[in-house]
Amino acid sequence: MKKAFCGLCALFFAVLLSGCNQLTQYTISEQEVNQALQKRNNYEKDIGVSGLVNAHIVLSDLSSQIGREEPSKVTLSGKANINVSSLFGPQQAEMLLKMKAQPVYNAQEGAIYLQDLEIIDAQVQPEKMASIMKTLTPYLNESLKRYFNEKPAYVLSSDRSKGEALAKKLAKGLEVKPGELVIPFTD
Structure with a gap:
């Protein structure tokens, strides 16, 4: 009887501790960030060197790897479809891009x-x-940098879950861990 009681107490404390974690932070998975990137980021831009070469670029298939290749960084990959007009006439190309950024x-x-x-x-x-x-x-890099500095990759919503609503109210920064972004509620 005493062993069963001790086991029940241990289980109770384990549940209590795991619940406390939800009260001190909110975690956003790589999959959630990727879904947000697919929905929110519609990069389409004209860039180039006036009189020499102009390009219309559409970025698609964005996906992220959080904190895996480089600690505290997000690595993005995506495809850029490019229509080029230059002295050589119109041409098309596709670029597979790999980028890194600081969340x-x-x-x-x-x-x-x-x-x-x-x-x-x-x-x-x-x-x-x-x-x-x-x-x-270099022009594409500068344009993408400006775009992601101005457009969020993920926006917390009070409507999705209680945890996300709490994170929106109480967030105290951002931590990058392999495969997830963690928003702590305390300093």
């Missing part, structure tokens, strides 16, 4: 931004377009 929580908006985005790898198809894309990459 930052804006408490006033209840939003997570991906700041200081940087393209770290770009694969171009067809390969004959690589030199033109190399010329455009």
Whole structure:
């Protein structure tokens, strides 16, 4: 009887401790961030060097890896479809992009931004377009950086869950852990 009581007490404390975790932080999974990226981010832009080369770029298939490749950073991958008009006439290309950014929580908006985005790898198809894309990459990088500095990757909503509503009210920053963003409620 005493063993059963001790076991029941241990189970009770385990449940209590796991419940306390929900009262001190809110966790956003990589999957939730990826779903938000698919819904919210519709990057479409014209960039280029006036008179030489102009490109219309549409970014799609965005996905994130949180804190896996580099601690405290989010690695994004996506596909850029590019229509180029240059002295050589109209051409099309596709770039597979890999980018990294610093997630930052804006408490006033209840939003997570991906700041200081940087393209770290770009694969171009067809390969004959690589030199033109190399010329455009710094402009694309600057444009994407500005876009993600201004548009949140994830916005907390009071309507989705009680935990998310609590996070929106009580958040005290943002921690990046492998596969998740953690919003603590206390300092």
